[in-house]
Amino acid sequence: MDNCVLGIDLGTSAVKVSAVNQSGKIIAQEKMDFPIQQPHPGYAEQNPEDWVNATTVAIVRLILSDKLNPKQIKGVSYSGQMHGLVLLDKDNQVLRPAMLWNDTRSSKQRYEIMDRMGERFVEITHNQPLEGFTLPKLLWVKENEPEVFAKAQTMLLPKDYLRFKMTGNLAIDYSDATGTVMLDVKKQEWSQEILDTFEIPARLCPPLIKSIENSGRINQWYADYSGLTTETLTFGGGADNACGAVGAGITSSNKVLSSIGTSGVILKYEADKNTNYQGDLQYEDHAIPNAFYSMGVTLAAGFSLSWFKQTFAKNEDFNEMVNSATKSPIGANGLMFAPYIVGERAPYADADIRGSFIGIDSIHKRSDFVRAVLEGIIFSFEDILEKYREKDNDFDTIVAIGGGAKNKLWQQIQADIFNVKVVTLENEQGPGLGAAMLAAVGLGWFKDLQECAKSFVNFKDVLLPHKDNVAKYKKLHKIYQKIYPATKEITHSLVEYRREN
Numbered sequence: 001m002d003n004c005v006l007g008i009d010l011g012t013s014a015v016k017v018s019a020v021n022q023s024g025k026i027i028a029q030e031k032m033d034f035p036i037q038q039p040h041p042g043y044a045e046q047n048p049e050d051w052v053n054a055t056t057v058a059i060v061r062l063i064l065s066d067k068l069n070p071k072q073i074k075g076v077s078y079s080g081q082m083h084g085l086v087l088l089d090k091d092n093q094v095l096r097p098a099m100l101w102n103d104t105r106s107s108k109q110r111y112e113i114m115d116r117m118g119e120r121f122v123e124i125t126h127n128q129p130l131e132g133f134t135l136p137k138l139l140w141v142k143e144n145e146p147e148v149f150a151k152a153q154t155m156l157l158p159k160d161y162l163r164f165k166m167t168g169n170l171a172i173d174y175s176d177a178t179g180t181v182m183l184d185v186k187k188q189e190w191s192q193e194i195l196d197t198f199e200i201p202a203r204l205c206p207p208l209i210k211s212i213e214n215s216g217r218i219n220q221w222y223a224d225y226s227g228l229t230t231e232t233l234t235f236g237g238g239a240d241n242a243c244g245a246v247g248a249g250i251t252s253s254n255k256v257l258s259s260i261g262t263s264g265v266i267l268k269y270e271a272d273k274n275t276n277y278q279g280d281l282q283y284e285d286h287a288i289p290n291a292f293y294s295m296g297v298t299l300a301a302g303f304s305l306s307w308f309k310q311t312f313a314k315n316e317d318f319n320e321m322v323n324s325a326t327k328s329p330i331g332a333n334g335l336m337f338a339p340y341i342v343g344e345r346a347p348y349a350d351a352d353i354r355g356s357f358i359g360i361d362s363i364h365k366r367s368d369f370v371r372a373v374l375e376g377i378i379f380s381f382e383d384i385l386e387k388y389r390e391k392d393n394d395f396d397t398i399v400a401i402g403g404g405a406k407n408k409l410w411q412q413i414q415a416d417i418f419n420v421k422v423v424t425l426e427n428e429q430g431p432g433l434g435a436a437m438l439a440a441v442g443l444g445w446f447k448d449l450q451e452c453a454k455s456f457v458n459f460k461d462v463l464l465p466h467k468d469n470v471a472k473y474k475k476l477h478k479i480y481q482k483i484y485p486a487t488k489e490i491t492h493s494l495v496e497y498r499r500e501n
């Protein structure tokens with residue numbers, strides 16, 4: 001069997017471990033789910049040990065069922081769900097369940113951060129302190145669980161906890177560190193000013209490492225537990241979106257990533273750390289050394305479609321339901337959908353906005369509703385792309401990934417609404433492939449990630465925009481953009497009503 005690397009994709013609902021050989025071929029893959037706890041509205045927590053156990057099950061299956069020889073596993077790297085807060089005590093024991101990226105309990109802390117630091121915060125971190133990010137979560141713990149905060153010795157992000165258990169080494173890589181909104185992006189170090197302002201002990205911030213940096217060998221405990229050998233090296237790893245971008249070949253600024261997963265992401269490679277979107281978009285260190293990326297997140301992208309299916313077409317085949325949209329013309333006979341069904345992050349950072357169908361007419365059929373959902377999600381992506389068009393407009397290709405990119409109609413809707421060429425990937429593996437690439441480069445198999453992408457990343461279909469469709473969608477997008485301001489107050493009142501009743 002070939003030498004290989006493992007790319008560990010630690011997601012929100014499951015971990016997927018891919019074994020990839022030196023030519024970029026996936027030779028085996030295993031997945032294991034884990035639960036999410038939502039004890040109160042807005043809370044989202046996981047037990048960090050579940051991540052370790054699930055990863056170990058996947059690795060054991062690779063060795064026992066897929067017959068991977070542990071000696072041939074030369075390196076391991078990680079892609080992690082971003083922003084989740086893991087707190088360890090002085091003996092490196094987990095102090096409380098991890099608070100995840102989709103945990104929104106920290107609105108009060110979000111506004112306190114802005115009240116105290118205002119634009120200076122955005123200048124340092126290039127981000128707004130949104131509920132999803134780590135610092136507001138840490139301040140929530142400080143205020144609501146002071147005994148936990150007092151015992152906290154180290155803060156880690158999800159994939160860094162996994163690396164710690166596999167190697168015994170404490171570290172956070174730069175791409176995940178920017179997602180804490182505690183990193184000074186210009187200086188590339190933890191921001192002393194932020195730590196001082198909010199009285200956070202510096203001991204909480206572990207050493208920073210690069211995504212392709214050697215982060216130690218598998219330790220004896222984990223070798224005994226998993227069947228790996230202590231000869232296998234680990235490498236820093238990165239935030240899932242950084243790894244997704246690496247795995248989709250987003251290594252220069254002419255390509256933009258469009259990912260329709262549960263959430264949706266529009267992401268652009270940024271060569272310069274001085275670029276600042278004033279917090280309108282997220283700005284993060286890339287997993288590619290000395291590079292950056294910006295992104296906007298539509299919180300319910302694929303999730304809007306899954307919600308629609310679950311609610312109105314439960315027993316239908318997913319593809320059949322999506323393809324029924326071909327019966328409806330562009331613009332869904334005058335029906336529109338705004339996908340704010342769990343609140344929104346970009347371009348409107350508004351946890352209390354809610355979604356809507358607008359323009360319902362007695363002529364509308366279910367196929368119009370399906371089409372409206374597909375189009376509404378991409379209009380929301382276009383809102384994010386507009387931020388790039390306003391700035392430098394230097395992209396000519398959109399790489400479409402995620403579960404939503406499987407559907408041809410939806411791919412074409414993207415090309416027509418974006419008015420940009422859309423390409424898909426031959427071997428769409430998401431962030432796991434990016435993580436494997438970090439290990440492959442870390443081991444020296446390739447000079448750098450750009451070189452590795454030439455072997456590992458291959459494009460498949462090309463979808464060009466259709467001129468007539470582009471013109472129609474331009475008009476429709478202008479109408480779509482009126483939905484947010486027009487429904488903001490109404491939907492906020494409805495959310496308030498729900499809270500009170």
Ligand SMILES: Nc1ncnc2c1ncn2[C@@H]1O[C@H](COP(=O)(O)OP(=O)(O)O)[C@@H](O)[C@H]1O
Pocket residue numbers: 011260261262263301302303304305306318319322401402403404405406407410
């Ligand atoms: N056949 C399909 N056609 C279009 N979209 C699909 C199809 N199957 C799944 N999806 C969409 O893909 C989303 C899941 O994508 P995936 O990349 O697996 O997400 P994640 O990793 O975030 O859970 C679902 O929310 C769903 O809306």
Ligand SMILES: O=C(CO)[C@@H](O)[C@H](O)COP(=O)(O)O
Pocket residue numbers: 011012013080081082083101102132240241261262263282297
């Ligand atoms: O919060 C963000 C990005 O800022 C999310 O993209 C998380 O990183 C979770 O990703 P998935 O598990 O849904 O892929």
